[in-house]
Structure formats: structure tokens, C-alpha cells
Amino acid sequence: MLPYTPLHYMLFDDELRVLVMTSANISDEPLITVNEEAMEKLEPVADFFLLHNRDIYNPCDDSVVQLTRAGTVHFMRRARGYVPEGINLGRQVLPVLALGGELKNTFCLTRGNEAFLSQHWGDLNHYQNYVSFLQGIERFKASLEVEPQVLAHDLHPDYQTSRWAKEQKDICRVEVQHHHAHMASVMAENGLQGEVLGLICDGSGWGTDGTVWGGEILRGDFLRFERVAHLRSLPLPGGDLSARRPYRMALVYLLLALGEPGLEWADRLLPDLKQGEKELLLQRVSSNREPRTSSCGRLFDAVAAVLGICGINRYEGQAAAELEACADTHEKGSYGFGVEKQGDRWVMDVMPMWSELIADIKGACRPESMAMKFHLTLVRMFAETLLKLRDETGLNRVVLSGGVFHNQILLDNMLEQLADRGFMVYHHRKVPPGDGGLSLGQAVIASEVEG
DSSP, X not given: XXXXXXXXXXXXXXXXXXXXXXXXXOTTSOOOOOHHHHHHHHTTTOSOOOOOSSOOSSOOOOOXXXXXXXXXXXXXXXXXXXXXXXXXXXSOOXXXXXXXXXXXXXXXXXXXXXXXXXXXXXXXXXXXXXXXXHHHHHHHHHHHTOOOSEEEEESOTTSHHXXXXXXXXXXXXXXXXXXXXXXXXXXHHTTOOSOEEEEEEEEEEEOTTSSEEEEEEEEEOSSOEEEEEEEOOEEOTTTTHXXXXXXXXXXXXXHHHHSHHXXXXXXXXXXXXXXXXXXXXHHHHHHTOSOEEOOHHHXXXXXXXXXXXXXXXXXXXXXXXXXXXXXXXXXXXXXXXXXXXXXXXXXXXXXXXXXXXXXXXXXXXXXXXXXHHHHHHHHHHHHHHHHXXXXXXXXXXXXXXXXXXXXXXXXXXXXXXXXXXXXXXXOOSSSOSSGGGHHHHHHHHHHHHHO
């Protein structure tokens, strides 16, 4: 981290060369703001405590940013140093309180022509995070001197934010589909109006058809959208548990792509998959009662598990992050894929990739090369699909959003490939592409719907 106060410099002397500093909290819990509580809870992990006699009134986590290859700022987490800086929307909007998502939560409050995103609250399934989130709403309303007229929340009925929204009385409430909000978020910060094509890739979001979306191309604006392409839908055995166990989706892909030989490869390549769990998963997949998903995040999980990079996620997004870190960016090859029109939309299919990936494994290809070939497969598949959609719709503006676009290999190559094909491409520079920026899109959509 970079030192951002004189105190950080003062802590160093001739004998102290490295200082490891992090937020004062237990994993997944909110920041500790009371000295006595910090010394009690963090004593097992901290060597020293730097205390102060001033109380912390508004806890705010560290911001996390990185520079892209193009030299632009990319937000992983937007918090201290940037909150509560307003984002100019270029037009007047209704006073809206948008509640964001379940993980990496931020909320957004609009006033005049600006949107004010909160600091990062984290996972709202943790009670203390949820309490901090509610306290933050009241603090923002008071400091901005605004009372919202509209409440916006995710379509998912079991999100804590959705449940809280439905308990509120005497206020207009707007449900917003998850990936539509991602698309609107990047549109809002780039000042776009009118229809665009949105390539939205993340781990999961509640779809309008009751399935779990996550690898989508949408056509739309702030008021409405249409799902015009998506990754092939697959069973999601165990629902959210599959996000913590990448080997589960690896088994599904190997089975559906390769049949019986895929199960033999699963035994060889997935050491975390025990026989009893494997039999249970196969029963659930064959029952056709499992939820289905088009998640791009789960596809990253599956490839990371098969390549032996990460079979179990011990923190959110671990498999995808390690797959990106492993990739050899000098590799220029890719694998096969399919893009086929089914009914009124295009289906992007990576099933042809798996036999080629296994052939590379048999040929002792380096995991670093295979990881990069996978990334470039997605880039070429998405670019080909967007070309088909441009021919169909006449739309030439593309926005990129969703947590998968934290991946700089994917983002950089998509920007380059689409620009080379004459697309006007927009991405996030002011808010995170993941759920930390979701509330901005929700707010603008809700204002448009009720305006």
C-alpha cells in the first residue's frame, strides 16, 4: 500500500524496513472502531496497536485500485479517499436510494445531477455488516440532506437488501435485474444515452427466467433491456456451494463435454472431489432438478480446477484470480467454441474447448499456456458474437461490466479486439465493474422508470 498520512512515514526507522498493515477487522466482519474491542479481538493476529483518543464516527475501508494497461484507474474497491465524492450524471434525476447487491455491497443515493456511492460494506449476510449498512444509509441521508422518493433493489428475492426494501412503507419501490444494473452502471459513468450492447460477465445474478445468469450480452438502455446472447446454460449442483468448490463445476463441464471419459478425467484431475460427493453430484445433475446457470465466473472456476490451479475457493474469486495470475501472456493460441442462434438469441458454447484442453493436458502443455489460451478463447468468442449482434441490430456501442472484468487480461484483450473491429467500447473508470458498482446502475434505472 502507499503511505497516505505523515504518520505512516513516522512509523519507520532504521530498524524497521517492512510494515504489514491492514484494516482492523476479522475476515468478513466490519471494521472495529473501538480501541478496547480491537485489542481484545485482534490480539492473536496483531503485533502492535496504534491507538488514538479520537472516536471513529464513520468507518471507511481501504480503497483498492490498479492501473490498466491503458493507464486508466480500475477500482477493485471504492471507499476511503473517494467516498462520498459525487459522480456527475449529466442530468437531473429523482432522489433514489439504490441498495446494491448482497456481496461487496455499496448503496447509492442520488441528489440533483449527482450519484453518491457509499463505502464498501462487504457481505450483508454477516449481521454486523448489515447493521453498518443501515447506519450508513441514515448517515448519508443526513449529510446529503436528501430524502429518497424511490427505493431500488435487486431482483433476487432472498437478498438482505431485497427483504429490507420490501419492509419499507410509503415509498415507491423498483426491482432491477442484476445484469441490467451492471450495464446501466457503466453507461451512467460514461454519460451514455440510448441503446447499447452490454457484455456482462460475473459469478451470478437472478435472471428474469428463474435461472442464474452470469455470461450475458444484453441489448438495451436505462429503461428496458433484452437478453440477446448468453453462455450455454448448465446445471449448478448445490447452488451457491458450487462457488466455493470449483471442482464441482469442473465435474459438470467434463461430464457434459466428454461423457463417460470426462468422469475418468475428473478422477485424475480433481483431487478435492471425493467419491461420495461425486456420486451425489451425478445423481443431482441427472435428475434435471438442479438450478441452471450461464455463469462466466463458474466457467473460470471449472478451468482453474481442471488445470490444478485452484480446486477450493478459500476467499471469493480465488480460482479466477489465480488463473489470471498464472496465465502466460506471450501465448497467442486459443481453443474451439461455438456460437449458434437458438430461437431469438445467440448461445455461446465452450463445450468444444474441453476436448482440446484435455489434449493439451495429455501432451504435457504448460498450465500457464493453457490458462492464457482459455482467456483468448473467451475474447474471440465474445468478439464473434458481438459482431453477429452488430449485424442484426446496427448497434456499434459496447459496454463491459460485471465482476469478471476485474480480470485485466480479459479486459485489455476485449478492449483491443473490439476496437480493432470498429466498435466504440466503454468500461468502468469511476466505480468497480463488480457488485461494488451495482447500486449506481440501479439508481439510474429506477429514476428513469419512475421519472
